Amino acid sequence: MDPFLACEAIVRGHDPDRYLSALFAPEAKRRHLFALYALNHELAHVAEAVREPMMGEIRLQWWREGIEGARKGEPRVHGVLEALAETFKACDLPQRLFDAMIDARAADFSGTPFANDRARDLYLDATSANLMRLTACALDGGNSLDVLAHDAGLAYGLAGLLRSEAHHTSRGKRFLPNIETARHDARAHFDQARQQRIPRETMAAFLPAALVPLYLRDPRADVALHRKQLAMLWSAARGRL
Secondary structure, three states: OOHHHHHHHHHHHHOHHHHHHHOOOOHHHHHHHHHHHHHHHHHHHHHHHOOOHHHHHHHHHHHHHHHHHHHOOOOOOOHHHHHHHHHHHHOOOOHHHHHHHHHHHHHHHOOOOOOOHHHHHHHHHHHHHHHHHHHHHHOOOOOOOHHHHHHHHHHHHHHHHHHHHHHHHHOOOOOOOOHHHHHHHHHHHHHHHHOOOOOHHHHHHHHHHHHHHHHHHOOOOOOOHHHHHHHHHHHHHHOOO
16 A cells, blocks of 8 residues: 555544645645654554553654654655655655654653643643644745744644543543643633734644634534534635634
């Protein structure tokens, strides 16, 4: 199977928000977003796939080495890494962003809440915001949208943590130090992000954050697909979240 089609299938099945947002990217660039989003899913899935933190660390190291090989044009036999090798040829993607994403994912299988809101935000900046930075780079946005990625990434990441808190609690885990503070901060970061103009060519990188107001109304509720589509269409038309 074509590695990019494999990545697209992963994203479509496991990350519908980002799949929908990627459809707003230019067709020639879209496959690179699918590769990055599929990698993000694989890194996030490590915590679900292991019972012991040591095994999680080993898997994260496997991905770290796999990304290094893909960057050199020598990917391991894995659809996501093979797609990344082609993406690295086409896009200038900073290695430090990948390293920070992998380092941060160790918190996923620690089983303990974030020590405080600063620790929470550092995690979200390294994961959710860095993924937006990488996709913006893949869309030729360079490093000019770092502040926007920070605010949009934290807003979307906090909304995601709020939505998943019930699931984690049922498994005996809790990550957010304070639920109400998280809701307030998600709204504050979204309000900051929506004040910034977004270049049309990089809009797709930030569109997942357009769903934050819908999710904050009731983080436990499902949001209909057509409402997500309308929210993204409206943001894309305005050039703002």
